[in-house]
Amino acid sequence: MKTINIDVAVIGAGSAGLSAYRAAKAAGASTVLIEGGPYGTTCARVGCMPSKLLIAAAEAAHAAARTAPFGVHVDGTIRVDGREVMRRVKSERDRFVGFVVDSVEALPAEDRLIGYAKFIDDNLLQVGEHIRVRARSVVIATGSSPYVPPLYRTLGERAIVNDDVFDWDDLPRKVAVIGAGVIGLELGQALARLHVDVTVLGARGRVGPLSDPAIRDYAQQVFSDELRFEARAEVEAATREGDVVHLRYRTSDGTLVDDTFDYVLVTAGRRANVDRLALGNTTFALDANGVPAYDPLTLQAGTHPVFIAGDANGVLPLLHEAADEGRAAGNNAAHYPFVTPLVRRAPISVLFSDPGIAMVGTRHADLAPGSFVTGDVSFEDQGRSRVMLRNRGLMHVYVDRMTRRFAGAEWIGPDAEHIAHLLAWALQMNLTVDAMLEMPFYHPVVEEGLRTALRNAVARLKDAQ
Numbered sequence: 001m002k003t004i005n006i007d008v009a010v011i012g013a014g015s016a017g018l019s020a021y022r023a024a025k026a027a028g029a030s031t032v033l034i035e036g037g038p039y040g041t042t043c044a045r046v047g048c049m050p051s052k053l054l055i056a057a058a059e060a061a062h063a064a065a066r067t068a069p070f071g072v073h074v075d076g077t078i079r080v081d082g083r084e085v086m087r088r089v090k091s092e093r094d095r096f097v098g099f100v101v102d103s104v105e106a107l108p109a110e111d112r113l114i115g116y117a118k119f120i121d122d123n124l125l126q127v128g129e130h131i132r133v134r135a136r137s138v139v140i141a142t143g144s145s146p147y148v149p150p151l152y153r154t155l156g157e158r159a160i161v162n163d164d165v166f167d168w169d170d171l172p173r174k175v176a177v178i179g180a181g182v183i184g185l186e187l188g189q190a191l192a193r194l195h196v197d198v199t200v201l202g203a204r205g206r207v208g209p210l211s212d213p214a215i216r217d218y219a220q221q222v223f224s225d226e227l228r229f230e231a232r233a234e235v236e237a238a239t240r241e242g243d244v245v246h247l248r249y250r251t252s253d254g255t256l257v258d259d260t261f262d263y264v265l266v267t268a269g270r271r272a273n274v275d276r277l278a279l280g281n282t283t284f285a286l287d288a289n290g291v292p293a294y295d296p297l298t299l300q301a302g303t304h305p306v307f308i309a310g311d312a313n314g315v316l317p318l319l320h321e322a323a324d325e326g327r328a329a330g331n332n333a334a335h336y337p338f339v340t341p342l343v344r345r346a347p348i349s350v351l352f353s354d355p356g357i358a359m360v361g362t363r364h365a366d367l368a369p370g371s372f373v374t375g376d377v378s379f380e381d382q383g384r385s386r387v388m389l390r391n392r393g394l395m396h397v398y399v400d401r402m403t404r405r406f407a408g409a410e411w412i413g414p415d416a417e418h419i420a421h422l423l424a425w426a427l428q429m430n431l432t433v434d435a436m437l438e439m440p441f442y443h444p445v446v447e448e449g450l451r452t453a454l455r456n457a458v459a460r461l462k463d464a465q
Contacts, residue, residue, distance in 0.1 A: 002131050004113075006030050008333045009125055009135035011117045011277070013104055014041045015319050016310025017141035019326030020333070021111070024139075027334035032135075034127055036116030036276070039104045040097040042143055042311065043319045046163040050093040051186055054165070055352055057085045058193035062354065069389055080195045082171030093166060118278035122304060137305040137333035140292070141326055142277070144270040144311035152178070152266050155240045159264045162187060171196055172262040176247055179267035180231055182208050182351050185223065187265065189353050192227040199228040199259065201249060207231060208351045211365035212410040218394040219357060219412045238264065272312045289314075297341035299329045305336045318349070346428040347408075348420050355379075355393045356416030360423040361408025364398065372398045372407055373464060375433075375457025379413040382449040390414040395449065397423075397433075399457040401464060404432040409453075415446045422447070433457050 007029035010021045017033060018041075024031040043049060064078050104112070115128025125133040146161035153159065162183050173196065177188040180202030192198040200223070207223070210216040223229040230251050237248040245261045272291045284292040284301050292301035292308060296315060299307045307329035310322035321344075328342040351357035379385045379393030393413025400407050406426050413419075426436050433454050441451045 004032065004131065004133045006032050006133055006135050008032075008137045008139065008330070009034060009117075009133050010139045010141060010330070010333075011125070012141035012143055012273075012310070012312070013039055013112075014141060014143045014310060014322070015043060016143075016312070016322040016326035016329070017139070018104065019323045020139040020141055020307075020309055020330035021107075021326075023327045023330030024334040025111075027331055029137075029334035031330075031334075032111055032113050032133060033104075033107065034113045034115070034117045034125070034133070035104075036114070036128075039101040041100055041319075044096040044100045045093070046166055048319060049096045050089055050166040051162070051183075051190075052352060053089040053092050054085070054194075055186060055190045057088070058190035059354060061195070062193045066389065080171070082194070083169060085194060086168050086170060089166060116276045118276060119281045120278075122282050122284070122306070137307070137336045139307045139309055139326070139329045139333050140274070140277070140301075140312055141309045141322075141329070142273040142312045144272050144314070144317065146266065147269050147271045148266050149268055151235065151238050152264055155238060155245055155264060158240055158243065158245050158262070159238075159266055161266055165265065173197060174261045175199075175263050175265055176201060176245070176259070176261045177265045177267060178235070179203070179269070180206055180208070180229070181267060181269070182349075184265070184267035185357075186352055187267070188227060188229075189223065199261075200230070201233040201235060201247075202229075202231040203233065205232040205252075208353075208357045209349050209359055209363075210357065210410055210412075211359075211363045212396050213364075215364075215394055215396055215410045215412060222355065222392060222412060223353075270311065270314075270317065272314060274312065298332060298339045299325060299342060300332065300339055305333065307333050316347075320345070346424040348424040350417045350420050352417065353412075355390065355413050357412045358416040358420035359408070359410045360420055361406070361427045362398065363408065364396070364410055367398055367407065371402075372400055373457055373460040374398055375453040375455070375460065377449045377453040377456065379446070379449050382446065382452075384444040384446050385414050385449065387444065388414070393449075395453050397450075397453045397457055399433045399454075399461065401461065404434060404461065406431055406433055406436060413446075413449065419447060419450055422450070433461070 008024040008031040011034050013035035021033045113127045117125045177184045177200045188200040207216045207219045232252040233249045235249045239246045294301045294308045309325040309329035311317045332339040349359045375397045377395050385391040395411030397409040398407045
């Protein structure tokens with residue numbers, strides 16, 4: 001058994017792990033990067049990039065079907081070739097993965113250990129069968145995996161997670177999506193627009209990440225107009241007969257529905273990949289999910305020289321957050337016992353549906369009642385949105401009553417991903433609503449709708465005085 005003595009051991013070569021490795025190396029620490037699975041991040045393999053490839057195909061099909069109101073007629077049937085769709089998704093996905101793999105394999109060979117790591121004690125890791133690593137500090141960046149509730153596990157390969165979608169050779173005929181979060185709505189709408197018969201079944205009335213009741217209700221109607229969407233359904237039974245899945249579920253009004261599907265796509269959340277780590281061999285305090293309890297600012301597990309970064313900690317499972325956390329964890333691991341709190345960027349979240357859904361800053365549900373005013377705008381009559389026939393959407397912006405600073409926003413509407421960046425920048429710069437309204441707004445653009453919402457917030461501030 002070979003033993004390596006090292007300053008920092010990073011477990012996991014995903015977005016957080018790579019950032020942690022590079023930060024620790026830049027700080028002058030001897031560092032190893034440990035990975036037991038294939039190289040290539042969650043984003044590149046089964047997340048951000050392949051999902052956007054599928055969505056891009058769906059948007060092309062949807063646009064082709066909506067030309068007539070402009071006086072542009074596509075005669076004949078719009079045909080979606082599922083095999084061609086999935087061929088491009090997988091081909092481009094593989095290109096993105098290849099870029100990541102190349103960047104990892106370009107790292108010094110002596111810094112890369114292949115094998116799953118498990119703790120022998122607080123500072124000693126075993127990697128595979130033949131290597132042990134004694135590390136002064138450890139970064140756990142093992143990511144997360146989709147969770148499949150017991151009800152669906154008996155369905156075998158007919159119960160799939162988002163990872164499996166991107167390995168399809170062809171599109172199925174009919175799919176039930178379990179869960180109305182970001183992944184469920186993005187993939188559900190994309191598949192529906194690619195002529196797959198889709199039913200989305202939520203459990204708690206949620207619509208993506210939205211917490212503002214008015215925006216959530218509007219978004220629910222948007223999705224319901226396009227596909228079968230039950231935001232609050234109770235699945236009572238899931239059985240399989242050959243290649244057919246039978247679901248029995250009860251809708252919010254008590255109606256009992258029996259239906260059959262080719263697949264059940266389960267998007268019921270994710271769990272940290274900590275099962276292989278043998279954390280029971282350590283003295284770390286573990287939470288209910290078996291993850292070391294840690295400080296969300298320093299990412300440190302108790303007083304131990306161990307840091308949790310990226311999807312493994314379950315705070316903000318987003319690529320840019322994982323990269324920031326990895327960088328902070330790597331720095332703290334290299335400089336331990338001197339640790340520095342992570343300064344997070346302005347919160348920003350985007351759901352790549354059409355219309356898009358976005359949230360910036362403090363959620364409506366987390367704002368103290370009476371501490372803010374709401375500015376609103378409907379995109380149904382907003383000029384540029386109507387010109388493009390993309391005039392569906394509702395936006396709420398929240399402004400602090402005392403400071404007049406922009407506090408957050410939730411909305412569904414056209415170009416949401418771009419407006420979200422403008423608002424995130426404004427939030428990070430601590431701008432007041434007055435300063436935001438002094439910024440230039442071109443005409444005619446969708447952003448003029450944002451200006452309307454900000455102006456309505458100012459009017460309500462005056463009314464509140």
